[in-house]
Amino acid sequence: MPYSPAAALIPWYRAHARDLPWRRPEYLERYGAWGVLVSEFMLQQTPVTRVIPHLEAWLARWPDPAGLALATPAQVLQQWANLGYPRRALWLHRAAVQIVQQHGGLVPRDVDALLALSGIGDYTARAVAAFAFGDRHPVVDTNTRRVIARAVHGRAQPDPPSRRDLDDMLTLLPHDPESAAIVNAAAMELGATLCTARAADCGACPLAGLCAWRAAGYPEGEDRRRRQAKYEGSDRQARGGVLRALRHAVEHRLPADAVLADWPDRVQRDRAIDSLIADGLLEAADGVLLLPR
């Protein structure tokens, strides 16, 4: 039995990691850090299985930051399709422009430089630095937070995200940067495949022998998760409906009164449209709504 989580995770990851596109050598050779960056944007709150088909098409069209920087927001939103949270598409586009203007078209390696880019936060900045450049940083996503909550803290559910998560992960990382990157990926992989939110397959878990949650007899603990707002009939659904209509429209434009004409709540429909305009996801011009140019 290995003595540390890292020592247990590394061989497990080598044997059991999923064959995902952004982990393949040919993917990294072809698209480099840009490929990692694009995949991480798409993976922000969108499940792996939904991202994969869109990722290939995106990179075929815009294989580098300079290519995306030349695109229009309308093209970007069209290509983003139904991945959800379309502000991410705008942020990715803006990040591409920043990379061209501030970094000569090359994705920066420095975490602070990455954090300064549009749409990049604590997770994505360190994911790019670790997985694209091989540097030693704590990469913490929702899977990692759950694995640490259970294996290290003996709790069923993680606390709300905080800066302490980074310190927790940092203490688990080996000194060697290459090994550290694998441990980062392995913690995420474990949380995504075995130690999931709905179940814990401890029989197959490489950390079973040193898991604090298991040793304590799987205490349920306090569930401090907030109830998720209902999507049906929400502003978010209305916004999604407006953008969907415009993605499918010829020239990405429609008469304003034709958009979501059958939506029951007129006030909510107008609020959705106004908020989309405020977010830069929509334009209004003399009775017409269109994707921004």
Added chain:
DNA sequence: TTCCAGTAAG
């Protein structure tokens, strides 16, 4: 209903 390789704004 809950969850998903989160981020930005209040």
Added chain:
DNA sequence: CTTACGGGAA
């Protein structure tokens, strides 16, 4: 620190 932000699937 809390909330808004898509959309699909278990």
